[in-house]
Amino acid sequence: MAAVKDYLNLTFRHFNARTLMRAAQGWDEHIRAGGRMFLTMGGAMSTAEIGVMLADLIREGYVHALCVTGANLEEDLFNLVARKHYEEISDFRDLTPEDEKELFERGMNRVTDTCIPEAAAMQKVEQKVVVLWQEALQRGERLAPHEYLYRLLRQGELEADYQIDARHSWLLAACEKDLPIFVPGWEDSTLGNILVADYKLGKVESLSMVKSGLEQMSALVDWYLASDREARLGFFQIGGGITGDFAVCTVPLILQDMKQACRMWGYFCQISEANTSYGSYSGAPPNEKITWGKLDANTPRFIIESDATIVFPLIAAYLLDR
Numbered sequence: 001m002a003a004v005k006d007y008l009n010l011t012f013r014h015f016n017a018r019t020l021m022r023a024a025q026g027w028d029e030h031i032r033a034g035g036r037m038f039l040t041m042g043g044a045m046s047t048a049e050i051g052v053m054l055a056d057l058i059r060e061g062y063v064h065a066l067c068v069t070g071a072n073l074e075e076d077l078f079n080l081v082a083r084k085h086y087e088e089i090s091d092f093r094d095l096t097p098e099d100e101k102e103l104f105e106r107g108m109n110r111v112t113d114t115c116i117p118e119a120a121a122m123q124k125v126e127q128k129v130v131v132l133w134q135e136a137l138q139r140g141e142r143l144a145p146h147e148y149l150y151r152l153l154r155q156g157e158l159e160a161d162y163q164i165d166a167r168h169s170w171l172l173a174a175c176e177k178d179l180p181i182f183v184p185g186w187e188d189s190t191l192g193n194i195l196v197a198d199y200k201l202g203k204v205e206s207l208s209m210v211k212s213g214l215e216q217m218s219a220l221v222d223w224y225l226a227s228d229r230e231a232r233l234g235f236f237q238i239g240g241g242i243t244g245d246f247a248v249c250t251v252p253l254i255l256q257d258m259k260q261a262c263r264m265w266g267y268f269c270q271i272s273e274a275n276t277s278y279g280s281y282s283g284a285p286p287n288e289k290i291t292w293g294k295l296d297a298n299t300p301r302f303i304i305e306s307d308a309t310i311v312f313p314l315i316a317a318y319l320l321d322r
Contacts, residue, residue, distance in 0.1 A: 004317040023302035036064040042239030046075035051170035053316035070189025082121035146181035184246040234267030252293040
């Protein structure tokens with residue numbers, strides 16, 4: 001990867017490419033100065049196999065906590081145990097409604113150019129996780145969504161089913177490091193839907209074994225305050241939506257609503273293709289965040305307007321410098 005870094009240094013000097021370089025350099029400088037990085041991830045990055053690079057960043061100490069969608073949380077695990085059963089569709093833009101219906105009838109859930117197999121991935125994980133939910137109810141435990149998947153990985157029951165190199169699973173890397181993961185809106189996920197269905201069907205007696213989004217926000221505040229006392233915290237956002245908006249609000253919540261002292265985020269970068277005009281940009285672009293008390297005027301801030309599946313691996317290659 002050193003060749004990638006050298007090439008970026010040589011050619012990424014202008015426009016959006018220059019922003020990418022400055023963002024990568026800023027992340028590296030932030031970590032070298034003793035800072036920590038909080039990474040948020042929306043979209044379908046896990047199915048796009050972002051774990052190949054993210055897992056290494058986690059293991060090398062470039063990521064210290066995450067906020068992800070429920071889909072990204074579970075889809076990294078689906079990818080780990082069922083990748084050989086996935087189907088890729090190179091001409092996905094040409095699919096007819098009838099083609100899509102045929103995929104549905106075969107249990108192949110499409111994410112752009114990749115189909116996730118219902119039986120080999122989702123049902124396999126579901127069978128294991130439902131047991132953990134039931135056990136937690138019996139013991140009166142209440143855990144965050146990621147803690148159930150950590151527990152499942154640590155039990156080792158799925159190891160025989162791994163279908164990719166385990167080093168390429170960002171969830172497994174985060175589990176090994178015991179990193180905190182915050183999952184707002186977890187009910188908007190396959191496993192979240194399954195839990196609600198099981199409750200409605202009487203298979204589980206309550207939904208109380210999974211902590212709510214408000215409880216996770218409270219836990220994030222605790223994490224921020226404790227971490228801020230030890231290191232300056234940076235914020236790297238892949239995509240838009242709830243994961244970025246939920247997490248970045250931590251600072252104004254502490255400063256304005258709790259009236260307690262903390263430092264603002266010490267670095268900010270977002271990769272997004274979203275248009276910033278007419279209020280369509282969820283969570284506000286970096287400068288606008290200053291008016292909401294999320295960032296300071298002197299916070300290093302970058303917005304890379306491009307495809308995260310292309311941009312993020314380049315930034316990771318720069319940081320890992322192999």
